[in-house]
Each structure stands twice: as structure tokens, then as C-alpha cells.
Amino acid sequence: MRKVLIIGATSAIAQATAKVFAQQKDALFLVGRDVDKLEIIAADLTVRGASQVDYTALDLNKCERHQDMFEQAHSSLEGIDTVLIAYGTLDDQKECEQEYAKTKRALHTNFLSVVSLLTLLANKLEPQHYGCITVISSVAGDRGRQSNYVYGAAKGALSIFLQGLRNRLQKSNITVLDVKPGFVDTPMTANFKKGLLWAKPDDIAKGIYKAIEKRKNVVYLPWFWSPIMTIIRYIPEPIFKRMKL
């Protein structure tokens, strides 16, 4: 039985992944912004078989409250061995281009607030010498594109941070898993036109669970994003800068 802390628990991918944990009878602690939604999800996970579900509501942008939240989760679960960080915002790129305040907010939510959590989690888990920290970044972080480079910069920075953290925690036997989903059909992407490359949150969730089990470092979900992003990364910059992606 795992003791899982899920941060950003009301996001579609987190909900789907939590269902997989619940089926395995894991104990769960959920963190999200909206207490009504957390209550709905907690009841659902209890019916699905979770051995324990507790939750707390918190605006994760308020980094000064991260410590309290961790203590609460830790005492509720009596220890933590798996963490899933699955929140983020997809801000309007055009608006961010016009206004630094918006860019700053996007970077804070998608990168700096996660760094605050990771700093805390790394220091708490390091001495116990076991555990897995799973963070959802994005294929958008693999290369900057005009259509969403603010979001991409935050996710790319996050991936580099995770890389360093993985390197540091390797000797403490702690896995740092960077999940890079492609297009996922969630409320965050409700206004996008959907096509062949789009995946369902349930499929991403199965991939995340498998990657945790196998103690992977980086995983593209669904798998076909790995070759796609390899190609995109290797396009020479003089050509790439003229492309519209």
C-alpha cells in the first residue's frame, strides 16, 4: 500500500491517476484549491477502494503555506512515499506577450511554486531513503515555439530543475519522474480543436502509474510523443525559427 500525496488533485490527469491508486487500495491525501471539488473526488476514490482519503484546500501559489500542508499530509498518511504534482495553468500566450505581469504569474504558478514544493519535498524525503516524486511537465517544455513559449519556458525550466534534483536524490534512492504529456483532452484544453494526437486522461494515468512502478526518469505520454519530440528538437534553429508550430 502506497501513501500518496497528490498536489493539484482536481486536475483531470490527477483525478484519473488517483483512480488507479484507489483501485490498488492506496492511502491518499489530496490538495487542491476548491474544497467542494475535493470532497466529490474524495468520496469517489473511497468508493473505488482507496484505504484512506483525506484532503485540504489550498491556493498553491501561496508558497508560504506549503510547509503546513506537507505536515498535515504527513501526519494524516503517517508518512509519504509517493508524490504527484499535477497542477498548472495554460495562460493565453498573446496576453502574456503584451503584459509582463501575466507572464510572471504564469511562471510563478507553473514553475516557481512547484520549485517551492520540490525544495520542501526533497529535503523531507531525502533522509528517509525511499520514495518517488512525480511531476507533470509538458512536451511544450522541449522547445520554445511562438504559440506558447511562456508556458513552454516554465515547463522546460521545470524539467531542468527535475533533472538536477534527480541527480542529487539518486544516492538517496528517491525517484524523480518527469511526465511529459502531449495533447490531453481536459478542461484546460476545452477550447482546442481535437485531432488524432489527442489522448484521454485515463490513458495518461495508466502511463503514469506504469512509469512509477518501473521507476522511470522521464516519460512521454502517450509514447509516440517521444519520437515526435526527438524530431522537433533536432530541427536546426535557422529552419525552426521560420516554422509555425
Place this chain on the structure above:
Amino acid sequence: MKLMSKNYQSWGRFPPASQYDYSMQWRTANIPDISNTILPFGLGRSYGDVCLNDGGSIITTRSLNHFINCDNDTGILRCEAGVSLAEILDLCVPRGWFLPTTPGTKFVTIGGAIANDVHGKNHHKAGTFGCNVPQFELMRSNGERLLCSPTSNQEYYAATIGGLGLTGLITWAEIQLKPIHHRAMSTELIQFSGLEEFFEISAESDQLYDYTVAWIDCGSQGEALGRGLFFRGNHVTENEVPTSWHVSERTLTMPMDFPGFALNKWSVAAFNWMYYHKQSNKIIKALVDYNPFFYPLDAILHWNRMYGKRGFLQYQFVVSYEDHRVIRDILQVIAASGSSSFLAVLKTFGSIKSPGMLSFPRPGVTLALDFPIKGAATFELLERLDRMVREANGVVYPCKDARLSAHNFQAHYPQWNEFSKYIDPRFSSSFWRRTTRT
């Protein structure tokens, strides 16, 4: 600006529809403030246009997929309306519970099952789906939430069961599950040579078996008219529980639309002939998993693509036992027309009355047929069947209909006027506009 989407179609893929689509993410949210008409949309498994709102808006309910409570002592499950029967089975079968009744696909939502008051192979024992729903919450477009049960908001309870999604949006519902010992079914498959024999086997089986249904070879005429295979089964008893059991999770996906000519009278007749003759024994007994027993077609995802882009029409009606001779006449008309039906399903309905005001099942015999759309001839044939059904005092099933005339619908369901009092002022559907226009 939001654009109309053609992504949401019905299972028969006729008639085509364009709609604005909105998603309901949380049951605590209100119905979105939309200026045009609204219709809830679950998994789109109804065949015709009851799930469509051409030119208006649909509210997709699939994100309302949370369980709320499951009482392991009483078997009462409370869940949101977008939960599918498949999700309930995955959760409940390992815990020894089964759906009270189920249609031939598990890929429908609870909301859809209530709104169409669906029925299954155990109608003679359990009644319709709505008979097994103790209560639900109905949200009206003005934000009002009505707790509906046989003792609370009774009129809305009755109007919403079989109410085709028009009375408001069901946010959650309770269903009464039934206890089982194992996922295996103890089944028998019996060949019968004609309708007389069907009625004999049916009368005997409805006593002894929870689940009964028959497939009819629609291509046969003369002596062989109405021959087919009778399926009957029970959940295994405690003594019959197998010691080991293999569950195949394999599904196939129909990769593309078949061309229009793929299903013609010869290919369908050949299928029907082979299916009838697949067994050389009169009776085959077997223990089978519940999935192939209840949901043989669910193993082929997107099987509706078999009918090509033009889509297909389902036709299901019920007539009383006294008027059952019309079934023979209808089979004769179909056989003579040459437009053979692939899946012809015959079943007797029992006498358990549904609480639903506009509910389809009633005591008698029901026949379900499907026809690939081959232009005007297909529609003319079905209009001929309409006349025969009406003369025999039968009614057609709205959930499968895409073309019944307003005149016929209102004759079949004279209570439609009374029902329309309970329709939410902002809700409408393609079906309702078609069948109630004057």
C-alpha cells in the same frame, strides 16, 4: 466565438447534426448560461435523434463520472449521471454485485439509461432500468435542484424516467444493484424453427431464467420464416461457481467505415444463414462470462462503422401478446422486400410496470431490427411497418427512432401532451421537435 461541432452524433449516425457543445465538469456547477436550447448528451449510444439537438446546444455529461457512495450491505449505489454501466460493472462485479438490468451495450451513462428507461434481457423479472432507480437529483435550468423519488417530486420522477433528457439534467442517481456469486453465466442456446416454437420456449424460459432473448434469421421465408436462436441464462448459483475463470479483455476496433455496398441483401442473408447453422445440436449449454453474454457487440468498438457513412436505422416496437401475429406479417414484409436485417432481436416483455410516464416497454412481444440506409426505399419500408404496428396497437421505441412521423408518435404516446408540462423551458431535442410539430 464558439463554433458548432459535428463531433457529437448518435449511434446510427442518422440524422447528422451540428451543435454547440458545453461540458458539465462538476455536479455542484449550474447549467451553463446558453442562449439557445439545451440537451444533455452522455455517450451517444441512442440510435436516432433523441440525443441530438441540431442547431442548439448539448451539455456533455461524461465528466460527471464520480461515484458518491456504495452500500455493500444493501447494494444501493449512488453515482453521478455521467458514470457508465461499464464503470459500474468494473467496480461492482468483483464485489459480488451486478446491474439490476442492462441494455445490450455497457457503454451508456446512468443518465442516458434513465432518460431512455432502457430495458434488458430480464425485463420479465426486473422491469425497466427506471424500476430500479430509487431516487435521483434533477437540475432545472433555473438552478433548482429536485430530489426525485416515488415519494418526492413524484411527477418529475415519473416524467424524467423515459423523459428523453427533456425535463432537466440528472446530476446523480441511485441504483439498486443485485447480488451475484460470480461473473460467470450459466447459459443455453436453443435453435427454434419458427415463431410458434419461439413462443413455447419463451413461455417456459421466462419462468426458469432471469435472462431471455432470441435472434431471428430475417432472411428466411416460407417454412423457415421466423426461425432463430433462443438465448437464456442465469447468473451462476453458489454451487455452480467455477474454480478458475479466464477473462479476456480483448476488443477489436472497426478501423474505418465500410463502403456502402458491403452490407447488401446477399451478405446479410449469408451471415444470417451461417449464424443460424453455426450449431448442429439443438441445445448448447455453456458457462460464459457476463461480457459476451450481455454485450457481444461491445467487443467490436465502433461497430456502427460497419454500416458506412450513410448510417443505419433501428426499428423497435412492442405489441401485446394478443396482437403478436403482426410479427409474422412484419417478418414476411421484410423478407419480401429483400432488405434483410442483420440483427433482429425478439423478446417478451413482462408485466412489471415502469414508473416512467413516457416509457416504452409494456407487456407483450418486442422486435428490434436494423437496416442500413439505402435511400428512400428504406424509409418507405419503415413507414409501412409503422402502419402495421399501429393497426396492431403497438408502439415504437423513441430511443431507437430517427424518422417516425409526428402523427404516429402522438398516436403511440397520447400522454405526450401531459408529459410536455414537465419539460424544462430551455430544453429541447431534434427528436422532440420532429415528433411534436403540428
